[in-house]
Amino acid sequence: MRAAAPGSIRRRLLLQLLGGAAVLSVLLYLSVRGVSRSAVEQTQDSILGAATIAVAEQLRGTDEGVDIDIPYTAFSMLGAVGQDRVFYRIIVDGADLTGYADLPAPDDAPPGLNPLFYSRPYQQALVRLAAVNRPVIAGGHTAQVQVIVGQTRSAQEAIVADMAWRAAALGLGFFALAALLAVLTTRSVVRPLDRLAGALGRRGPQDLRPVTQPVPVELAPLTAALNGFIARLSGALKRTETFIAEAAHHIRTPLATLRARAEIALRQTQDEATRASLREVIRAVDDSARAAGQLLEHAAVVYRSDQRAEAPLDLAALLRDIGQSYAPAADMADVALAVSVPDSAVMLTADRLLVETALRNLVDNAIKYSGPDGRVEMGLGVAQGRATIRIADRGRGLSGASLADLTGRFRRGRNVEDVVGSGLGLTIVQEVARAQRGRFTLRERDGGGSCAELTLPLD
Ligand SMILES: Nc1ncnc2c1ncn2[C@@H]1O[C@H](COP(=O)(O)OP(=O)(O)OP(=O)(O)O)[C@@H](O)[C@H]1O
Ligand SMILES: [Mg+2]
CATH class of the missing domain: 3.30.565.10 (Histidine kinase-like ATPase, C-terminal domain)
Structure with missing residues (x-):
């Protein structure tokens, strides 16, 4: 036989449900935060890429070399997002044409006008950079021009932090709802057990009727076993009471005979000592007869109190x-x-x-x-x-x-x-x-x- 599991079903169920809800809430928080962060990053990257291409498209080849008219509107597209700083650098055949000469270049050459994105620390900030390559015909040869545009990401970080707060609020809200449902579920699972225990607890000590409380199927074997036990117990009690009643009845008849004989003997004898002991015999017989009668009555009362x-x-x-x-x-x-x-x-x-x-x-x-x-x-x-x-x-x-x-x-x-x-x-x-x-x-x-x-x- 297995030992009974200690503790409370209610507590265990509640803890398991709350634990599950907590794990799900954390997962929900992490995935909402991750998805929103990558969505914001992608949006920002495409704006940065578009600005870089817009700059590259302004490159013109002249007889003297490559010329550019920086399109500041492209930077205002980036600046609209927040208070971020914007940097650019234009390199023609490995020599800086204009912009920040120390702005980090990409490790690999960008594939044409398809922007290559990378992040580097620059001027005490992490900067997101996009680089494109564009060949420009100038002065009779084709010059390879690399355009790099970079932007600090404080606006993006602010948006991501805001999203993280929302994700946390969503996770907490989900947890609160799940906790409420867990409490309600636990209560409804334990209620039939409580009701059964209450119905049994309210019974008087003599109440050996079978349990008729409607219970869920899972509890049916328990009540069936309980009823079987109650039936055996009350059967045993009834047999005992019947036995006592029969025994009392069998004792009373010979006692009546004994008393009658003792009384006759008492009347017939004159010897004081014999009379005294006969009186004691009669008293003892009376006591026994009374006890037998009362036992019979007690057995009847106990039996009847069950089935009044x-x-x-x-x-x-x-x-x-x-x-x-x-x-x-x-x-x-x-x-x-x-x-x-x-x-x-x-x-x-x-x-x-x-x-x-x-x-x-x-x-x-x-x-x-x-x-x-x-x-x-x-x-x-x-x-x-x-x-x-x-x-x-x-x-x-x-x-x-x-x-x-x-x-x-x-x-x-x-x-x-x-x-x-x-x-x-x-x-x-x-x-x-x-x-x-x-x-x-x-x-x-x-x-x-x-x-x-x-x-x-x-x-
Ligand atoms: N009216 C009463 N006056 C005085 N004592 C009483 C009274 N009723 C009960 N008692 C006391 O309570 C005790 C228990 O009473 P109980 O009726 O159970 O037993 P009993 O009278 O001695 O025996 P029986 O079972 O034959 O009635 C008695 O022995 C007696 O001491
Ligand atoms: Mg009495």
């Missing part, structure tokens, strides 16, 4: 029902059970089994930790789109334990050792609150006892 059977539920009616079904248990424990709920229905969409299981556990706790002559109040209030079920008692209280201490699996308070219990009740309540997007709190009450509140969102 959501339906309209009247909380007021549910609380009245629970109050009624707990009336006998409250009577037996010598506890007064008061139910005060609104007369009208308080409707929400929820899984009835989940909510009922949670409320039963809260009422069960309130009664069993109340002690004789206790009073348990069940109330229901609605505020800000939420329904709050409140179950309060005047029992032994939490003796300082926090909700986090008590909601852990099999966690019980230190002050309840005399009461049968498994420590799973509040775990179940917490699970239900999470599945129904609600909130559960349990706190000590002023004046003794405790108060449990389950808040559920209304529709």
Whole structure:
């Protein structure tokens, strides 16, 4: 297996695109500058060549020799371009006729009236020169006349520098545009990944539904693998829950038999020591039976919280029902059970089994930790789109334990050792609150006892 490439896809993509854009911008700058420089040079050369030919055309042969009437208009053609200096030199058969005698001549002879161009340093400047050769008949023989015209290139340099600035601005503009496109491209490439990660991140810890988020084809294998993994995981979880439920069920039946036998034996024996140990057996059986029952209930709640059977539920009616079904248990424990709920229905969409299981556990706790002559109040209030079920008692209280201490699996308070219990009740309540997007709190009450509140969102 290959090791995962570290770093960020977004950063890498952005850097690569920006790097590419930067290289292209530099190439664009260099080529625009090069092309404009050679275009300006060619234009200047042809003007220089034309001026040189114009001078050569003014050569006349006379009896005494070669004569020339320098055509200054030809130089004004050159001068029009800028503040450049112009030089000329005319050589007849190797001897200077007129002009600057030290103006550098070309290394090779120019091919007739076709100007030969070359550059040389002259008078502290780089001078561009053009030379032509023209035979002139003078004094009975053909004289070879070479005309050289030179010009400094400051105007051309200025134009080239201006062009270079424009090329740089063009390159920068191109880079800015490419950078913007790179950012947009990167964002659009990474967005499906972000969306997928966001959708998975927002999920609750119990949410094992397959990923149905639409993704680009390149990500399809990832979501397929993810869904396969989720399916295997939830299958394994379900098997575990089913196994726990079955195991609890199988344990409860023989426990019931064991308890019945122990009770019969207790009634039949007079020996105090035997009776004491039989009572301990019964207590242990009660503990185990309670634990098995709660395990079964916990497994059912965990299983259901994934596939909730959501339906309209009247909380007021549910609380009245629970109050009624707990009336006998409250009577037996010598506890007064008061139910005060609104007369009208308080409707929400929820899984009835989940909510009922949670409320039963809260009422069960309130009664069993109340002690004789206790009073348990069940109330229901609605505020800000939420329904709050409140179950309060005047029992032994939490003796300082926090909700986090008590909601852990099999966690019980230190002050309840005399009461049968498994420590799973509040775990179940917490699970239900999470599945129904609600909130559960349990706190000590002023004046003794405790108060449990389950808040559920209304529709
Ligand atoms: N109304 C209450 N008054 C006092 N203590 C409470 C109350 N409700 C819960 N507790 C404390 O929280 C602990 C955890 O409660 P939980 O319902 O989870 O377990 P349990 O009641 O001990 O066992 P079971 O799983 O059988 O309900 C209890 O052991 C008890 O110490
Ligand atoms: Mg309990």
